[in-house]
Amino acid sequence: MTPTLSHRLDAVARNVVPAALGVFFVLISSIPFYIPGFGPVAPNFVLMAVFFWAVHRIDLFTSVTVFFIGLLLDILVGAPPGINAAVLVLVRAIAASQGKVFRGKSFLVLWWGFGLVALASGLVIWILTAIYHLTLINPLPIIFQMTMTIAAFPFLAWIFARTHQKLFQHV
Amino acid sequence: MRLAAPAKVLLQRFAFLFLILAAFGIMLLSKSETIVVEKVSTVVVDVFAPIMDVLSRPAAAANDAVKTVRGLADLRDENIRLARENERLLVWQEAARRLASQNQALQSLLDFKPSPNSQSIATRVIADSGGAFVRSIVVNAGDRDGVRKGQAAVSGAGLAGRVTTAGYRSARILLITDINSRVPVLIESSRDRAILSGDNSGMPRLTFLPANASIKAGDRVITSGHGGVFPPGLQIGQVVPSGDGIMRVKPNVSFDQLEFVRLVDFAAVSPIVPQGEPAVPPKNAASR
Numbered sequence: 001m002t003p004t005l006s007h008r009l010d011a012v013a014r015n016v017v018p019a020a021l022g023v024f025f026v027l028i029s030s031i032p033f034y035i036p037g038f039g040p041v042a043p044n045f046v047l048m049a050v051f052f053w054a055v056h057r058i059d060l061f062t063s064v065t066v067f068f069i070g071l072l073l074d075i076l077v078g079a080p081p082g083i084n085a086a087v088l089v090l091v092r093a094i095a096a097s098q099g100k101v102f103r104g105k106s107f108l109v110l111w112w113g114f115g116l117v118a119l120a121s122g123l124v125i126w127i128l129t130a131i132y133h134l135t136l137i138n139p140l141p142i143i144f145q146m147t148m149t150i151a152a153f154p155f156l157a158w159i160f161a162r163t164h165q166k167l168f169q170h171v
Numbered sequence: 172m173r174l175a176a177p178a179k180v181l182l183q184r185f186a187f188l189f190l191i192l193a194a195f196g197i198m199l200l201s202k203s204e205t206i207v208v209e210k211v212s213t214v215v216v217d218v219f220a221p222i223m224d225v226l227s228r229p230a231a232a233a234n235d236a237v238k239t240v241r242g243l244a245d246l247r248d249e250n251i252r253l254a255r256e257n258e259r260l261l262v263w264q265e266a267a268r269r270l271a272s273q274n275q276a277l278q279s280l281l282d283f284k285p286s287p288n289s290q291s292i293a294t295r296v297i298a299d300s301g302g303a304f305v306r307s308i309v310v311n312a313g314d315r316d317g318v319r320k321g322q323a324a325v326s327g328a329g330l331a332g333r334v335t336t337a338g339y340r341s342a343r344i345l346l347i348t349d350i351n352s353r354v355p356v357l358i359e360s361s362r363d364r365a366i367l368s369g370d371n372s373g374m375p376r377l378t379f380l381p382a383n384a385s386i387k388a389g390d391r392v393i394t395s396g397h398g399g400v401f402p403p404g405l406q407i408g409q410v411v412p413s414g415d416g417i418m419r420v421k422p423n424v425s426f427d428q429l430e431f432v433r434l435v436d437f438a439a440v441s442p443i444v445p446q447g448e449p450a451v452p453p454k455n456a457a458s459r
Contacts, residue, residue: 027219031227032299032308034234034428041303063183067190071197075212076219076298078307078343081201086194093187129304132198133350138372141303 014167018053018060021163022069025049030076041144043152046073047121050088051114052160054095055102057168066092080132087121087128094120110157115150122146213338216298216309220341223297224311231295231430291435292316297341299429306349306371307332310432313340317436321400324432328423329406330354330394331432342434346426347407348375355397356407356420358386364395367407367420374411374419388412392420 025045033042046069053061070085094117095102102110122142130137201208242249294310312318318337324344325331332346345352352369356377363384365377380386390410396403408422 027223027226030298030309031223031230032296032429033230034430063186063190067194070194072215072219075215076223076309078305078309080198081208081212082194082196082198085197086191089187089190089194125303128198132202135350137304137350138370141371145303 015060017163017167018049018057019065019069021160022046022049022053022061022065023072026069026073026076029073041141041148043149043156044118044121044145045152045156046070046084046088047091047118047149048114048153048156049160050091051095051117052157054092055099055110056160056164058092058096058099061092063089063092080129083125083128083132087124090124091117091121107154107157111150111153114153114157118146118149118153209336213336213341213343216336216341216343217313217338220297220309220311220313220338223309224295227295227297234428234430290317291433292318293431293433294318294342295431296429299426304350304371306346306352306369306426307335308344308346308429308432309341310344310434311341312434313338313342315339318342318434319436322434322436323401323405324434325405326424326429326432328425329408330401330422331424331426331429333400334434344432344434347422348373348426354401354407355395356392357395357403358384358410359391359393361385361390364397365418367392373426374413374421377410377418377420380418386410386418 025048029042029045050061050066050069054066066088067085070083070088071081073079073084073088074081095113098113102113122145126137126139126142197208292312294312294316296308297311298309299307310318310324314337318334320334320337322334323330324333330347332344332349332352334342335345336343347354347367347369348371349369350371352367352375354367356365356367357363358365361384363381363386365380365384367375368378369375377386377392388410392407392410394401394403394405394407406423408420408424411419411421413419
């Protein structure tokens with residue numbers, strides 16, 4: 001293998017990591033954890049992944065990737081297909097347009113921004129689900145879920161930040 | 172591909188709009204063209220089923236370990252409890268034997284055609300809904316194992332749900348707590364009929380109860396068998412009145428701990444079996 005080819009393969013491998021992480025978190029979101037009451041309020045890992053990577057490496061996380069990750073999430077958890085796809089594409093667009101606000105600032109700023117985005121996506125998911133089923137749905141589960149998601153964000157963001165550093169430190 | 176900056180921005184805007192519209196399109200499509208979307212979803216779940224199967228094993232193993240440790244702690248109490256239960260069950264066994272022979276005698280007297288024995292498939296839960304608004308699970312058995320749409324999913328404690336889609340090696344089960352679930356039920360003591368309607372909460376509601384229904388907290392709720400999807404008499408749970416005058420049912424199945432479910436084919440068993448005809452179509456004989 002020529003050095004240029006291996007170098008190229010290496011770069012490709014690095015570049016697919018964010019998308020692969022997205023798919024991995026979709027799978028993690030769908031497996032059972034056997035913790036009483038955890039299922040419905042489990043943090044939305046995929047939302048965190050999309051937000052983080054859209055702020056830091058928007059080029060590696062295209063709208064199309066995000067769309068398919070959302071669609072996969074919808075299909076695997078059995079949600080109405082399209083809801084998470086729409087929300088994640090929206091979140092990516094917001095995170096991308098506000099990326100400058102967050103990059104290089106303290107983590108609290110990023111967390112605050114994520115909190116707003118998570119609340120907004122919770123609201124959108126709730127409205128879309130209610131319209132889809134044509135009934136008023138109790139919003140409590142999504143409120144809990146988004147609270148858990150916001151609370152878990154620092155932990156996941158730390159993992160993403162380490163991954164980001166390891167992968168792209170010399171790029 | 173190299174593009175001038177403005178063109179690139181335009182392309183990105185276009186992609187964004189297109190994808191949002193596509194998402195809404197898929198949502199609408201899944202409402203109107205249910206079968207197509209269901210088929211595609213089934214294939215996708217099938218593809219990811221082996222991965223989810225592997226990923227879900229550590230969680231299941233951890234859960235088993237926790238259960239074992241907890242079990243060790245109260246081994247003595249459990250033993251005493253089981254010994255007492257055993258005594259009680261022996262009495263019931265006596266009663267059951269007596270009733271079985273009596274039942275047989277009465278059946279032969281009436282020339283009664285018993286419903287055929289249904290076949291069941293034991294499956295492992297490989298995915299549960301991570302969504303806030305969905306109550307469904309995916310199991311690691313599908314068409315190749317004899318799983319068919321409409322089969323009832325039961326755990327030891329009672330009815331859990333029913334198969335909504337069956338892929339080749341996986342199947343999705345709509346739990347009785349899901350907002351789309353409707354199960355015709357019977358209050359065991361008063362024989363009042365009702366519909367058990369899921370609303371995504373842990374305790375589904377009893378709807379369409381007759382106005383003069385005399386039900387109280389703790390009454391047991393069983394499937395009524397109307398509609399032919401579930402057989403009559405499957406245990407579901409107990410009535411719990413909630414503050415707003417709505418009667419709810421606390422399911423016997425603990426959905427958080429659902430690790431294995433049995434899928435039982437009752438759909439083929441029509442409630443009224445014409446004499447002289449097999450109750451189960453031959454296609455069922457192939458299922459394992």
